[in-house]
Amino acid sequence: MKALFALLKDYWGILRRPSVYYSLGFLTLGGFIAGIIFWGGFNTALELTNTEKFCTSCHEMRDNVFVELQDTIHYTNRSGVRASCPDCHVPHEWTHKIARKMQASKEVWGKIFGTINTREKFLDHRRELAEHEWARLKANDSRECRNCHNFQFMDFTRQGKRAAAMHSTSLASGEATCIDCHKGIAHKLPDMSGVKGW
Amino acid sequence: MQFRMLPLFLLAAIGVVLAADIDYPLDAPGPDGRRPGGTLTQSMPAPPIANDENRDLKRERNYPDQPPTIPHSIRGYQLDMNGNKCLSCHSRANSAKSQATAISITHYMDRDGQALAAVSPRRYFCNQCHVVQKEVQPLVGNSFETIDKILQDDANAAQKP
Numbered sequence: 001m002k003a004l005f006a007l008l009k010d011y012w013g014i015l016r017r018p019s020v021y022y023s024l025g026f027l028t029l030g031g032f033i034a035g036i037i038f039w040g041g042f043n044t045a046l047e048l049t050n051t052e053k054f055c056t057s058c059h060e061m062r063d064n065v066f067v068e069l070q071d072t073i074h075y076t077n078r079s080g081v082r083a084s085c086p087d088c089h090v091p092h093e094w095t096h097k098i099a100r101k102m103q104a105s106k107e108v109w110g111k112i113f114g115t116i117n118t119r120e121k122f123l124d125h126r127r128e129l130a131e132h133e134w135a136r137l138k139a140n141d142s143r144e145c146r147n148c149h150n151f152q153f154m155d156f157t158r159q160g161k162r163a164a165a166m167h168s169t170s171l172a173s174g175e176a177t178c179i180d181c182h183k184g185i186a187h188k189l190p191d192m193s194g195v196k197g198w
Numbered sequence: 199m200q201f202r203m204l205p206l207f208l209l210a211a212i213g214v215v216l217a218a219d220i221d222y223p224l225d226a227p228g229p230d231g232r233r234p235g236g237t238l239t240q241s242m243p244a245p246p247i248a249n250d251e252n253r254d255l256k257r258e259r260n261y262p263d264q265p266p267t268i269p270h271s272i273r274g275y276q277l278d279m280n281g282n283k284c285l286s287c288h289s290r291a292n293s294a295k296s297q298a299t300a301i302s303i304t305h306y307m308d309r310d311g312q313a314l315a316a317v318s319p320r321r322y323f324c325n326q327c328h329v330v331q332k333e334v335q336p337l338v339g340n341s342f343e344t345i346d347k348i349l350q351d352d353a354n355a356a357q358k359p
Contacts, residue, residue, distance in 0.1 A: 072274060161254045162268065164297075184276055184283075192281035197292070 127190035142178035
């Protein structure tokens, strides 16, 4: 403990004393370039984990939720526009993305210890996992839906009668948000007993 | 020896004559029902899959206890052990909010007519009886008449001298 303290003190001494050998220009420029490299590297690595290929490289995602997605309109449709995993499950803005990525460290834990590494375990946890996502989208007013589905540009006359009635009242007034009605649009639902509206 | 083979030769000769005389086509034209045109062995191109009718207008029932058809699309509606998307609008509790038709009281009864608190398990799978309709013309003609039409025709016939 004492040795560790001495070591830290040594390092602190190096940090707080002015540089003796290196010029200010070298340190400034070097710091600038190192900053670019580290920042760029960090973001590149982050974006690498933000792809469908990365998500489906684990069998937990590939064999359960990804299979279910493939039947839905968010995967296959007439115009070929589609949403991939991070489009809905990771915020697009940087601050929120970092916050979500930090939360995702728990998912790394789950992967290492095999929390859902069989179909049975996954089904047991499905309600809990779904509730996390519902809570997230409810709390942020379905921000990830709204990345593509912008209320401002919804043409009610092009919607079904029932859809227009709901969107022009509950959604428009902010009383409800997308996830309140549109649960289970991309994956199968867990046991829905006790969920409001079901 | 030659005499013994004679019936066989005769049979062969008759066979040849019959085969030459065949006057019906082996590849008969297909029945003009579901698949107009072509012959029995031909594969015709399949007609495109029609869209679900999605007009939200109730259709007339052909007889009083006909299960009403679904007047809207149900693509992606989950209907299994875990959840019933139909009931999120059509159940007794939710129908006021959604203004959808509430399912009838018979759906809350067991087969002995005893009322239940929730939808009876034997009525749970809606699309066993209720189905969406496609935007297509019927494939074959149908001369079905509703009981109202028959009664009306009867009454009209009686009035005439």
